[in-house]
Amino acid sequence: MSIKILVVNPNSSQKVSDNLAKILSAPPLVEFTFYTGPASAPKEINGTQTSIESEQVVLPDLLDKNVIEKYDGFLICCYSDHHLIHSLGKHTKKPILGIMQATLLYSLLNPSLHKLFILTSVSEWEPLLDQAIIDFIGTSQEFPTKKFQKTKALNVSVLDLSNEEEFAKIKNQVDHFVNVEYANDHIDCILLGCAGMAGLDSKLSQAFPQIQFIDSVKVGVEFLTSIIRFNKENILS
Structure with missing residues (x-):
């Protein structure tokens, strides 16, 4: 078939x-x-x-x-x-x-994941994707903090996300989010929240082996x- x-x-x-x-x-x-x-x-x-x-x-x-x-x-x-x-x-x-819905399904179906957040391209997406999580899960207007942290933006253009020269910046940003801003959350999964991030999962997994990076596509x-x-x-x- x-x-x-x-x-x-x-x-x-x-x-x-x-x-x-x-x-x-x-x-x-x-x-x-x-x-x-x-x-x-x-x-x-x-x-x-x-x-x-x-x-x-x-x-x-x-x-x-x-x-x-x-x-x-x-x-x-x-x-x-x-x-x-x-x-x-x-x-x-x-x-x-x-592709957003696919990653949210994955995160909700996987009981081994403790805490995660969406990594997006630019800051305009942060409130929109946080609201999209609320709407998808159906928790009225309450953000589901048991499983998720708020979306974080790299502030890198969609068209530049796959550029080799941007990876050092992306890695440094992820390190700051995980080990500074969300240090107390013990993040073990990050949803790559942009089609332009396709392929970054393997690179980031090497840099942060304790975290699952989910390629949305x-x-x-x-x-x-x-x-x-x-x-x-x-x-x-």
Whole structure:
């Protein structure tokens, strides 16, 4: 049973898509196609407004390309509660998964994890992702401090996160968050909260071996593949 997944980069940066293609390995019998938003989509998504602009450009482009008929599922590679997840879902019952949702599922399903936080690109995302955690878990307006600490930003552009010359800065920032700001929390997991961080999990794991770094795109692929397989085998269309 072959599975076709469309990996959607909802911004217009080909660099981000190329990095995703480089680090992702398809599970057995799974085929990836990588989509990059049109030139009129934002180059990077750094908050609510660019997320809305992205959805307004990408949704009609996807529908024009008739992707719903061509693929079994869709991975939305913007680490947020991106509008495209919901608007595309109005056009199909096929599985659609955002990479943020995939990491939150992983963290909640893993009882061995003590305390974690989301590592994001720029500070504009911090309150938005903290609220997204609240909304996803369904704790009204109370932040779930038993499992999570507040989101922290590197203040590195999405387009620069994969640059080798930025890694020393990223590592120093993570060290400060873990060993200074959150020293009393005994952080043992960090969710890499941006598609532009794809591939950083292995580098950061070497620098901080006591911490699990969860690549949102890799875990998203695994969850989405499982959902598609389950639906194909158990859900009548």
